[in-house]
Amino acid sequence: MLDAQEAMQLGATPQTRSSGLWRDTLGSLLRQRNAVVGLAIVVFLLLVALFADVLAVHGPDDVMLGVEPGVKKRDDPCIHLLGCPAETPEHWFGTDGNVRDVFSRVVHGARVSLQIGVLTVGMAIIVGTIIGAIAGYVGGFIDDLLMRLMDVLLAFPALLLAIAILTVLGRGLINAQLAIAIVAIPIYARVMRASVLSVRELDYVTASRALGESGAGILVRRILPNALTPLVVAGTLGIAGAVLDVAALSFVGIGAQPPLAEWGSMIGAERNQVFTAPHLIIFPGLAITLTVLGFNLLGDGLRDALDPRLNR
Amino acid sequence: MIRFIIRRVVVSIPVLLGILFLVFALARLLPGDPCVGALGERATPEKCALYNAQHGLDRPIPEQFAVYLGEIARGDLGTSIEEGKPIGDLLIERLPQTVELAFYALLFALVVGIPLGILSAAKRNSIVDVGTMMLANLGVSTPIFVLGLLLAFLFAIVLNHTPLALPPSGRLSPGAEAMPLVEAWGLEGLGGPPRAIIDFLSNIYTLNAILRFDWKLLGDTVRHMILPAITLGTIPLAIVARMTRSSLLDVLGQDYIRTARAKGLKERLVIVRHGVRNAMLPVVTIIGLQFGGLLSGAILTETIFRLGGVGSRVFEAVNGRDYAVIQGFTVVVAIGFLIVNLVVDVSYSYLDPRVRLR
Numbered sequence: 001m002l003d004a005q006e007a008m009q010l011g012a013t014p015q016t017r018s019s020g021l022w023r024d025t026l027g028s029l030l031r032q033r034n035a036v037v038g039l040a041i042v043v044f045l046l047l048v049a050l051f052a053d054v055l056a057v058h059g060p061d062d063v064m065l066g067v068e069p070g071v072k073k074r075d076d077p078c079i080h081l082l083g084c085p086a087e088t089p090e091h092w093f094g095t096d097g098n099v100r101d102v103f104s105r106v107v108h109g110a111r112v113s114l115q116i117g118v119l120t121v122g123m124a125i126i127v128g129t130i131i132g133a134i135a136g137y138v139g140g141f142i143d144d145l146l147m148r149l150m151d152v153l154l155a156f157p158a159l160l161l162a163i164a165i166l167t168v169l170g171r172g173l174i175n176a177q178l179a180i181a182i183v184a185i186p187i188y189a190r191v192m193r194a195s196v197l198s199v200r201e202l203d204y205v206t207a208s209r210a211l212g213e214s215g216a217g218i219l220v221r222r223i224l225p226n227a228l229t230p231l232v233v234a235g236t237l238g239i240a241g242a243v244l245d246v247a248a249l250s251f252v253g254i255g256a257q258p259p260l261a262e263w264g265s266m267i268g269a270e271r272n273q274v275f276t277a278p279h280l281i282i283f284p285g286l287a288i289t290l291t292v293l294g295f296n297l298l299g300d301g302l303r304d305a306l307d308p309r310l311n312r
Numbered sequence: 313m314i315r316f317i318i319r320r321v322v323v324s325i326p327v328l329l330g331i332l333f334l335v336f337a338l339a340r341l342l343p344g345d346p347c348v349g350a351l352g353e354r355a356t357p358e359k360c361a362l363y364n365a366q367h368g369l370d371r372p373i374p375e376q377f378a379v380y381l382g383e384i385a386r387g388d389l390g391t392s393i394e395e396g397k398p399i400g401d402l403l404i405e406r407l408p409q410t411v412e413l414a415f416y417a418l419l420f421a422l423v424v425g426i427p428l429g430i431l432s433a434a435k436r437n438s439i440v441d442v443g444t445m446m447l448a449n450l451g452v453s454t455p456i457f458v459l460g461l462l463l464a465f466l467f468a469i470v471l472n473h474t475p476l477a478l479p480p481s482g483r484l485s486p487g488a489e490a491m492p493l494v495e496a497w498g499l500e501g502l503g504g505p506p507r508a509i510i511d512f513l514s515n516i517y518t519l520n521a522i523l524r525f526d527w528k529l530l531g532d533t534v535r536h537m538i539l540p541a542i543t544l545g546t547i548p549l550a551i552v553a554r555m556t557r558s559s560l561l562d563v564l565g566q567d568y569i570r571t572a573r574a575k576g577l578k579e580r581l582v583i584v585r586h587g588v589r590n591a592m593l594p595v596v597t598i599i600g601l602q603f604g605g606l607l608s609g610a611i612l613t614e615t616i617f618r619l620g621g622v623g624s625r626v627f628e629a630v631n632g633r634d635y636a637v638i639q640g641f642t643v644v645v646a647i648g649f650l651i652v653n654l655v656v657d658v659s660y661s662y663l664d665p666r667v668r669l670r
Contacts, residue, residue: 034449152330155653156646159608163626164642167635168341244455248612251457254630267457271616274461275469275480285458293453 021229028305035301041294049111056104057092060261064089065099073099074270074277093283097270098259102280105261106287112262113291116177116246117239123181124242125235128188129227133219135189136196147193150186158183159248166254173246173262176255180245184238191234195227229306237299240292247288263288317658324650331646336380339639340373389640394632399640402625404508408515409483409621413613414606416518416537417545418599425549426595429556433564433591434583444553451550456609460543460616467539479536481618483517488532490517496524544613548602555598560591593664600656607645 029035048055058064064071068089077094078084093102135146153161162179169175199205200223208218247264249255251271256262258269263284270280347360347369355363364370368379383390389399428448432441464480471477479485493514494500494507502510514520518537521530563569564587572582610623618624622641629637 148326148330151327152334155327155331155650156642157604157607157649159611160626160642160645163611163630164335164338164638167630167633167638168338168343170343240453244453247455248457248608251455251612252615252627252630264455264457267461271457271461274465278462278465278469281458281461281465285455285462288458289450289454292455293449296449296453 025302025305029301032301032304034297035305038294038297038299038301041290042298045110045114045291045294048107049114052108052111056101056107058101058104060105060108061100061259062104063099064091064095064101071095071099073097074273074280075099076277077102077279094277094279096266096280097273102266102283105266106263106283108261109263109266109284109287110291112256112260113243113247113288116173116262117243117291117295120177120181120242120246121184121235121238123178124184124238125188125231127181128185129192129224129231131185132189132192132194133196133223136193137200137215137219137223143193146189150189153183153186156183158245162245162249163252163254166249171254171257173250173256173260176246176249177242180242180249183245184242187234187238188231191230192227195230196223199223199226233299233303233306236295236302240295240299243288243295244292313662316661320654320657324654328647328650331650332381332384332643333377335639335643335646336377339635340376342635384643389643390636392629392634392637394629394634394637399637402637403622403641403644404512405515406620406622406625408512409619410607410610410614410623412516412518413537413540413544413610413619413621414603416541417543417606417609417613418548418602420541420545421548421552421602422599425552426556428549429553429595430560430583430588432553432557433560433587434579436561441557445557448550448553451546454546456543456547456612457616459546460540460613463539463543464616478539480539483533483536483619484529485532485536488529490514490520490529490533491524491526493520493523540613540617540619543616544606544609547605547609548599551598551602552595555595556591559594560587563587563591566590593660596660596663597656600653600660603652604649607649 029039070087071089073095074097075089075091075095077092078088078090079092080086080090084090091101091103093106096102096105131146131150135143162176162183165179165182166175169178205218205222208222213221246255247262250262250264251268253265253268256265258265266284267281270277274281347363348355368376371379387400389403391398392402395402428444432444435441467476467478468480484490493510494502499510517533518530521527521533560583564583569582569586572586573579607623610621611626612623613619614621614624615627622645626638626641628634
């Protein structure tokens, strides 16, 4: 292990030798085309979410009927610069069945979806890490019990289990996030447990124990930092999955409820209009795809950047 | 080998019990009185007491769980609240469509995904490789419901009146009908499990058409199957292509590949004979892991294309708050999933004996 690290340092360029893990990571992340694209998409989405109020021309729930002359239900996209007649009211992504501006709703949806992704994965990581840490550190019967429990959760198709959980919790965005978080717990529990097992018997952990550090202290100060990199990778990819799954639940009608500008429920509400007003599917659909793609690319890139074995 | 299988089955038993307990617990945790849920407006305190006694709901929880296990073992999955039909019957009616859809989706994923993965690995960093991997990234990132709706729009509206037009919903064209096999074979008198099996197979329309040599029906049902299969198959396709590529690249870096090249074997043969064969093992595992995703995806795909499989029934049950159906299906699907994983593990250990020794 030490030899490998030394060899890597010898082979590394002088600029990166003295920098820390996260700067190293950023450096090797920026050398990958896919990861750069992913990072750019995520930053773009963050900016859109942050400045949604400025970017959106109208409020996400504002009904245009009676406010703008000539506006109709499910108007096609109209951009004056691209030759749309000036007398037609301008709506970049058209209007929806309730005569709301789709562009404004999609922009505000970025806020909703990023919050969904981060919150859902956050809940899953906290619970999963605790379970994984206990299983790996305590071992024995507790380990077996907790891991079999995780196997049970993994034995269900994710969406179906989430739906079954939602029948108990009741529909709604928060509950949908909770359901998806529960379904995702085993991923993080397994990652954490594997990290704990890999360092539990190492000398520096034994040394801490000999110095009288408590079990919790060792877990938090000595073991958790080692588990951080795989957790970050799993979490980034997890955000992509969570956005996708919560959107699917909202599409089915048991996640986000109208009038909230959530992309999945926007598509679900208008899915029967796809043949007459496809823009109502295309724009929120593109938004979901872009978000999921961004986090997927970034997650893959982080994995390659943080795993020295893959460094070429 | 047999010892490995037995060990693997024994390990699955606690998980199976866990699955059953989880679904049982979910059913008991449902908001509201189960008797009100089942009887609706007819529920009175007296009727509820009778209902609770009949269904053992006044018994202690462990006893209720034992009774539940007995019911599952006898194949009694409960009764649909909406339709009043046994859930087992619903499954025989609905499952064939989902099985058929999942089969063609997986077939599409493998037939397109594996060659794409091989091509990408063989021509690493070429335009083909970069393009394929970009499409694969896009494929895993596009929600099934968006892809399905857009494909339906593209092939039914944009390409309407061209030879590429495809129907956006249903299993058969209006007026077409698949004759049940029992009728075609004059077996109407048959009953019991053989009848159930034949009815099940008969409901897989492509199989039905082939068995009755009805080529017109076959063409019609295949045309209806294309869009849903592509919709459901795209994510597995992307995953299979990526896995094939990385696994083959791994193998192509091995010493024996260098030996094969050194002895003057043509590159094509090196890849096909020495590379692909050895690269397929991880792909097999990945295929096994796709079943959960296929079933989750079937809920969305069947809803969009108005196919009457298990998935669209779950969707209907969600909207009709028919919890019994959701839970009955969840149990069956989870057990099926467990069995599939068992089969994959065992076949994997057959293909790679090293797995057994661990």
